[in-house]
Amino acid sequence: MAKTKREISAGGVVFRRGDLGIEIALTSAQNGEIWCLPKGLINKGESLEQTALREVKEETGLEGRIIRKIAEIKYWYYSKWEQVRIFKIVHFFLMECIGGNPAEHDFEVDEVKWFPLDEAREILSYKSERETLEKAEFILASSPFPTHI
């Protein structure tokens, strides 16, 4: 049986108020074939919140302020490089964008783009990330506070 390993990452559903409503920052890879929520592996000694804020800054160039935890997603993938099956847990936080510059995104990211909620839901590549966005929408719709700042 193949070896297995566990990985833990954290990331964010980063939102801002645009002229036409709430917009979400997504990152693309593989020349726009894949669109994802920003995330990355936890470093030793970091809290999940610290990881999520750091990874959002590193990957998108944007600075976030955490509103609250949204959900965690889980999936398996196979790492050819390590020849091991990896069980991954990713913790996602709802974050309001409070600054930064998306032009300063990570070189591993092809593009950082703001999408209206409906488009972000359509374009996200992974079902579990679409579900995370839907949970974020529910939180934003049911709480007046984050959208009125």
Ligand code: ATP
């Ligand atoms: P991190 O961003 O946490 O540093 P990474 O970029 O090294 O991680 P992942 O984004 O976890 O790696 O991608 C590893 C593999 O898992 C890829 O094959 C990718 O297509 C797949 N993958 C990524 N996100 C999901 C998901 N939400 N559901 C299913 N498979 C996924």
